[in-house]
Amino acid sequence: MAPVDVLVKRRTETYSKGPQMETEATERRYKEWQERWRNYRGWTTNFVVNVRKWAESGFGNFDYFAMQAMTGHGVFGVYLKKIGKAKQGVCWFCSDRDAVKHTMFEYAVFREHTQMAKEKCEERLTVENIGKIIVRSEGDWSAVTNMLRSIMKKKKEEERRRERGGEQAEGRGRDRGKRREGN
């Protein structure tokens, strides 16, 4: 089960329609949803802690780049290896295992972005607190999503740079670099 896309869809709907009328059915649906979510072990659970809060916070939307960070489907060594785009799932900068956690919270090269988010949210973002902080206020929402977006953009640039330079380019088609990224 991958409830991530359902959550995203639901959130987009709520955002465009505004808060909906409270009904028992809605209440019940959220309860069931939360139950199912509790059994889900994906990376996104770090961002979506309470499904209702997430769906109804309505602070704004997120784009393609922020979405990569939330789902883990993006320029992360571990993911690139999984889909056959890289031989090893390691970090380009320090050779550690490059999962989302490493990219978002451990890369020294992104300190500029994590520091900016820390100042805006008034605390350092961690895997443990990011889910709470992102739905705390509109300012927190944009500070977190801006951080995710900036980091992912930099990683994408680095990926392109490496492809051009021939590093880490093993097994990849030449046309891939030209692929457009829509929202």
Ligand SMILES: [Zn+2]
């Ligand atoms: Zn690293």
